[in-house]
Amino acid sequence: MTTITTADLPMVGEPTARHLSLPARNHFLIWTALWWGGVGVCAFLFFIGQLDFPTSTKISLYGISVWLNGWLLGLIGKQHRSKMDMYHDCLVLWMMSYAITNIMWEIPWVIFSPFVFENMHTLDDVVAHTGYMRESLLNMYWWILASFSSVDLRTVNHDPTFYTIELYAFINVASTIYFFHLNNKQSPYRYLIPVLGCGEPIAATFVFSFSEVFANFENMPGGVADTLLALVWTQYQYILFPLIFGYIGYQLLLDDWRKTHIKG
Numbered sequence: 001m002t003t004i005t006t007a008d009l010p011m012v013g014e015p016t017a018r019h020l021s022l023p024a025r026n027h028f029l030i031w032t033a034l035w036w037g038g039v040g041v042c043a044f045l046f047f048i049g050q051l052d053f054p055t056s057t058k059i060s061l062y063g064i065s066v067w068l069n070g071w072l073l074g075l076i077g078k079q080h081r082s083k084m085d086m087y088h089d090c091l092v093l094w095m096m097s098y099a100i101t102n103i104m105w106e107i108p109w110v111i112f113s114p115f116v117f118e119n120m121h122t123l124d125d126v127v128a129h130t131g132y133m134r135e136s137l138l139n140m141y142w143w144i145l146a147s148f149s150s151v152d153l154r155t156v157n158h159d160p161t162f163y164t165i166e167l168y169a170f171i172n173v174a175s176t177i178y179f180f181h182l183n184n185k186q187s188p189y190r191y192l193i194p195v196l197g198c199g200e201p202i203a204a205t206f207v208f209s210f211s212e213v214f215a216n217f218e219n220m221p222g223g224v225a226d227t228l229l230a231l232v233w234t235q236y237q238y239i240l241f242p243l244i245f246g247y248i249g250y251q252l253l254l255d256d257w258r259k260t261h262i263k264g
Contacts (some may be wrong), residue, residue: 015188015256024089027073028096043143047134049144053127053143057150058226061234068097068237081134087248091194094245098201099176106169109145113156113163120156121223123149138159151230153219154212161211164205172197186259193254196245205238219260 039060046056058164074089081089120126126149133142149155154162182190209231212219220227 011257012033015186015190015260016084017186017259018088018183020092021077021085021089023077024074024093027076030072030094031067031070031073032100035063035070038063044141045153047137047140049134052147053130053133053146054123054150054222057143057147058229060147061151061229064101065229065234065237068101068241070097071241084252090192091245093250093251094241095176095179095194099173102169102173105147106166107143107173108141109155109165110163110169112141113145114158116142117156117158120149121153123153126150146163146236147219148230151220151234152212152227153221157219159219161207164262165208168200168204168239188256189253191256194245194249198242198249201238201242205235206238209235 042051042056042060042063045051046053050094051059071090071094074086074091074093126146129146133139146156152162176198179190179193182193212231217227220230
C-alpha cells in the first residue's frame with residue numbers, strides 16, 4: 001500500500017509571499033531601542049559608579065523580560081492585514097527577539113564563560129570584580145557575561161545543567177536564519193521551523209527552572225523577588241510563547257499547504 005505525503009501531491013499554486021510589515025518593523029525598532037537603550041544606560045551608570053552590580057543587572061533583566069513581549073506589537077493595526085499576515089508578523093517578531101537574546105548573551109556566555117569565571121561561588125565573589133569592570137569600557141564584557149549571576153549563580157559556577165541548556169542558543173539562531181531563507185524562497189515548508197522547534201524551549205526551560213527548585217534553590221543568592229526574576233519573570237516567555245507560536249506556525253503551515261497542494 002503506497003502512502004501519499006504532501007511532497008507527492010501536485011503543486012497547484014505558490015504560498016503567499018509574506019514579509020514583516022513596515023508598521024510592525026518600525027514599532028519593533030522603537031521598542032528595541034527603548035529597552036536595550038535602557039540596558040545600556042544601566043551599564044553606563046554602573047561603569048561611572050552610580051549603580052552597583054546587582055542593581056544595574058537586575059534592572060536590566062527586568063527590562064529585557066518586558067522587551068521579550070514585543071511580538072505583541074504585531075497585533076497593532078491588525079484591521080489592515082489578513083489574519084495570516086498578522087500571525088506572520090507576530091511570529092517573526094518573536095523569532096527575532098529570541099535570536100537577539102541568544103546573540104547578545106547566551107552565545108557569548110557559552111563561548112567565554114568557561115575561561116572567564118574562576119572560583120566563583122557567591123555573589124560577593126562576582127561583586128569583588130567591580131573595580132576590574134570599571135577600569136575600562138573593554139572590561140565591561142565581564143558585566144555582560146556575569147549579569148545573570150545577580151539572581152542565579154549557575155551563571156558563574158560552571159553548573160553543567162545550566163551550560164548544556166544554553167547550548168540550544170546555537171540551534172535557535174541557525175533555525176531562525178534557515179526560516180528566513182525558506183521564507184524568502186516562499187517555501188511551503190517554512191513554517192515547519194516554528195512547529196517542529198516549539199517543544200525544545202519548553203522542555204529546556206522546565207529543566208532550567210525546576211532543576212534549581214529540586215536543588216532547594218542552592219544557587220539563588222537573593223530573596224523571593226530575585227528568585228522569581230531568575231526562574232519565572234525571565235523564563236515564562238520560553239514556555240508560554242513557544243506554545244503560542246507552535247499553534248500559529250501550524251495555522252500558517254496549513255494555509256501554505258492549502259494553496260500549494262491538491263487535497264489527497
